[in-house]
Amino acid sequence: xxxxxxxxxxxxxxxxxxxxxxxxxxxxxxxxxxxxxxxxxxxxxxxxxxxxxxxxxxxxxxxxxxxxxxxxxxxxxxxxxxxxxxxxxxxxxxxxxxxxxxxxxxxxxxxxxxxxxxxxxxxxxxxxxxxxxxx
Amino acid sequence: xxxxxxxxxxxxxxxxxxxxxxxxxxxxxxxxxxxxxxxxxxxxxxxxxxxxxxxxxxxxxxxxxxxxxxx
Numbered sequence: 001x002x003x004x005x006x007x008x009x010x011x012x013x014x015x016x017x018x019x020x021x022x023x024x025x026x027x028x029x030x031x032x033x034x035x036x037x038x039x040x041x042x043x044x045x046x047x048x049x050x051x052x053x054x055x056x057x058x059x060x061x062x063x064x065x066x067x068x069x070x071x072x073x074x075x076x077x078x079x080x081x082x083x084x085x086x087x088x089x090x091x092x093x094x095x096x097x098x099x100x101x102x103x104x105x106x107x108x109x110x111x112x113x114x115x116x117x118x119x120x121x122x123x124x125x126x127x128x129x130x131x132x133x134x135x
Numbered sequence: 136x137x138x139x140x141x142x143x144x145x146x147x148x149x150x151x152x153x154x155x156x157x158x159x160x161x162x163x164x165x166x167x168x169x170x171x172x173x174x175x176x177x178x179x180x181x182x183x184x185x186x187x188x189x190x191x192x193x194x195x196x197x198x199x200x201x202x203x204x205x206x
Contacts, residue, residue, distance in 0.1 A: 026184070026185060026206065028184070047184075047185075049206075050157075050185050050186055050204060050205065050206040051179065051183050051184060051185030051186035051206065052183070052184050052185060053181075053182065053183050053184070054182065054184065056182075073184055073185075075185075075206045076206075077204070077206050085202075085204055086201065086202065086203045086204065087203070087204050087205075087206055088189070088203050088204065088205050088206060092178075092184070092185050092186070092187060092205035092206060093165075093176055093178045093187065093205065094178050094179055094183055094184060094185060094186060094187060094205070095184050095185065097178070098182060098183075098184055
């Protein structure tokens, strides 16, 4: 994967503060195609503990006049948290619905794994987080 | 004798209660019949990623088997 994109995905994970039970929250961004055909990332505003709202896309999946080629966001809650609540690690139904509506590929970064949401909303495991996001 | 007018509806109500703050009144709900239990999935409305919950509940006594929060 592109080094700039990997670095932004890693930064998003760090900023999610998954280790902090009182401050963990979702982060995310659009992976865009720049005018010079390089990849860039347009980060979103901070999400909440278990959800995030991506900024609105144009009808042709453009954001800030750049074509969005993929999307990523974090799932910072552990499988079982400090209060004993169980958390789904992979993409949720609303994740699948969002990607399926826009036919956009996506990546979900969880504590252990990185998941891929395909444009048809099917899900696969890309690999272990620390391996996928390794520089 | 306990009169159950609509077991599925009672199951849904128990699932809503079990999910608590993880769900909102307007959430979309799907149900998957697994024979001895139901799986209710609560999916937030709108263009949001994450939120909601999945609740597994016994058909026979409406016992909550599991609550899994979505993110």
